[in-house]
Amino acid sequence: MKKILIIEDEQIVAKELCELLNSSGYESIVLENFQEAKKEIFNISPDLVLLDINIPYKNGELLLQELRRESSVPVIMVTSRNNETDEVLSMSYGADDYITKPYNPNILLLRIGAVLKRTGISLEVQKYKELEIYLQKGIIKRGEKEVNLTKNEMIILNYLLAHQNKIVTRDELMTDLWNNDEYINDNALTVNISRLRSKLKEVGYQDAIETRKKMGYILL
Amino acid sequence: MKKILIIEDEQIVAKELCELLNSSGYESIVLENFQEAKKEIFNISPDLVLLDINIPYKNGELLLQELRRESSVPVIMVTSRNNETDEVLSMSYGADDYITKPYNPNILLLRIGAVLKRTGISLEVQKYKELEIYLQKGIIKRGEKEVNLTKNEMIILNYLLAHQNKIVTRDELMTDLWNNDEYINDNALTVNISRLRSKLKEVGYQDAIETRKKMGYILL
């Protein structure tokens, strides 16, 4: 369950937010005081912070900078000022999103979801159809079946994923794999593709990589 | 240089947009007709699409769905309707961001930058201080110096990066590496940390991983 820290001094607003989030499957914690939040953020280690910009003391943008010194947690700024300057500043100061009061609860939830998804991208699983790809672990999964990929297989799969719906030439893959630094047998690529295919087959992805003769490969 | 496809039927608006983007270091292409865009998107292969929702024929949300069938390119929806329902829909239909007219050019640029950054995360380089981490290639770089990481080293570095400013326990790392499936010598972790450290040292990152005795490790 994702933990969300709400920094908000108006108790009524905070309570409402809290209930909204809890009923949507998040765990939420409210802190009214920013200084306290700054000290506690390390221990709380939330997955996301909702930072209300109208809290007493300084203005929100500065607070955001202060918070960033303590933690790299994603932050959504909440403000009642509908001022474009603020928006520009808050984005360049490192907020991950920005929402103005009064906000629609559905939109807030969508934005929270979007930010969590974004920031999670580098940590978690990438999906392609029913295939789950754990880039950093070199693992692919489909259902219960799990297979280990080697570095080369991962590079190829990753390249194909990054170029979905496009034909990827053998040259591109060669460059991505070996960077043309040294001479590498042309067939090495074919072999590695073959190995990747057989692993995809192991998890039930027959014919996922299609050959387009004289052109390259495409991920289906 | 990043290529941006503008789908916009009002020529004046399109021209302004085009100039704004070009002067900000993007390459921009305008198509006035959505059907044409749908056909051409494969060949153009833009890095991002600005989709104006007020183009003739159907409404924008449906168009977005159509586009998604052709390409997984990130899309920013542009609309003059400031209607919350639209916003909710466009986000759930897969737009990567949403902006209403009239918009501040600076904000548009910020949003474009943000979307490109997000969507690029899974493909490109991740940065930590002066260190460039190519997750999918298992390579780290600093300046000219480049070193190859093994899968285990990558897993550890990735975990540390994902938990910046937090102390990461040895147990967490053990679980991340071997998932407690089988018994693994406790020292195996220490050895792998040691190996990672020496590779970080190779690129000039002395003392990047600090030991917090009895607690774990922290990335500095």
Place this chain on the structure above:
DNA sequence: TTTCTTTATTACAAAATTGAAACATTTTTT
């Protein structure tokens, strides 16, 4: 069809990776 080109598969040896063990060093506890 026949030939030629492109891609696939398998087997293999060299190279890289890995966990364990032994031993060293540092920090904490007593």
Place this chain on the structure above:
DNA sequence: AAAAAATGTTTCAATTTTGTAATAAAGAAA
């Protein structure tokens, strides 16, 4: 200060990964 505990380093053998070569299969060209 001494002992104990935690962490670090090096070496080694087993395993995995990898490029090459030999051979096979599939598609395109003639």
